[in-house]
Amino acid sequence: MQNIxxxxxxxxxxxxxxxxxTAYELDLFSHLSGTDGHTVDGLAELLGVDRRPAELLVTACASIGLLEGKDGRYVNSALTDEFLVPGKDNHFGGWVQMLDRRLYPAWGRLTEAVRTNRPTSWNPDEQAHLFDSEDPELLAVFWEAMHSLSTLTARELAAHVDLSAATALLDVGGGSGAYDIELCRRYPNLRATVFELPPVCDIVTKQLVAAGHEDRIAVTPGDFLTDSELPPGHDVVLLSMIMHDWTPEQDLAILRKCFAALPSGGRIVISELLVNDEKTGPPAAALMSLNMLVETVGRNYTAAEYEQWLLATGFVDIQTVSFDAPGANGAVLARKP
Known part of the structure; x- marks a missing residue:
C-alpha cells in the first residue's frame, strides 16, 4: 500500500x-519584530482577538517555521523577521497579500478556468486586460508584490548573468523598475530605460526616486504589444517575467521588436520560471504556468521554446543560465549578429 x-x-x-x-493581515509579525517575544495572552491583546484563536494561530505559525516558541513566549523566526515585517529592506508581504486577496479567490475557480480557458482573476467580458478597471487598492498591492518579487529575483539574475560590458539596458514591460535598480547597483556604468504602460510610469518614478536612481534610469511610456517599435539606443534588452503573460504568437512579435531595436552585437535577456523540456516540472514553473490560466492568455515556456523563437527571429549564440530565485529559475540569453 502506498504511503498516503x-x-x-x-x-x-x-x-x-x-x-x-492571516497572521500577516493581523500584523502579528510586526508586533513581534524587535521584541523579546510575547505570550499568547499578550498577543491576543495586541491583535484584538480572543485568547483561543490567538493560541491556535501562533501555534500553527510556529509549526510551519514562521514563529519560534520558548518558555511560553513567541518570537519571529529569522526568515519571518527578514521578509515579512513591513518597512524592512527585503519586505515580501506584498506578495502574500496579492496571493491572498487576488489569486486565492481566482484559484478557487480553477475548474471553471480549465473548462472555459478564460481568466478568473478578472472579467474578460467587462475588462480589456487584468489591469483595466481594477480596484486601485488591490492594484497597489499587486505592484508592491511585483516589486518585492522582482527585487529578490534581479539580485540572482545579476549574480549569474554578466552585464559588465553593457552600457544601456532597455527593460521592456519593466514594472516598478526593480530589475533596473538592482542591476544599476551592481554595474556602476550601466544606464537603463523602463518601457511601461503610461499608468505604471508614475509607480516606476516613485520607486526610482526612493532608490536614488532617477538620474541613471529613465522612464518611457509605451505599449510593447501595440507600439510598432521599441525605444532604440540600447545594447541590452531585458524581458523579465513578461513572456509568460502572452501567447506564442504575441511573444514572437515582441522578440521581433526587440531584435529591430538592438544594434549588431546587442544582447537579449529573458528572465523567467522555465518549465523543463519534458514539461514535467519543476513545480514552481509548472504551477506558475497554471496560474497564467486564471490570470492571462499565456503560460510558462521551456528553454527550448525560447530558443526556437529566438532563432526564428534572427538571434544567435543562444544559451540558458540557471539560478534559484522567487520569480525566475533561469535566463535565456542571445545575441543579434
Missing amino acids: SPLMQLSIGFWSFKALA
Missing part, C-alpha cells in the same frame, strides 16, 4: 498559506 502522507500534505497545503496570510 504526501497526498495528505498536498491536500492541506492551503491551511499553511492561510495561516501565513
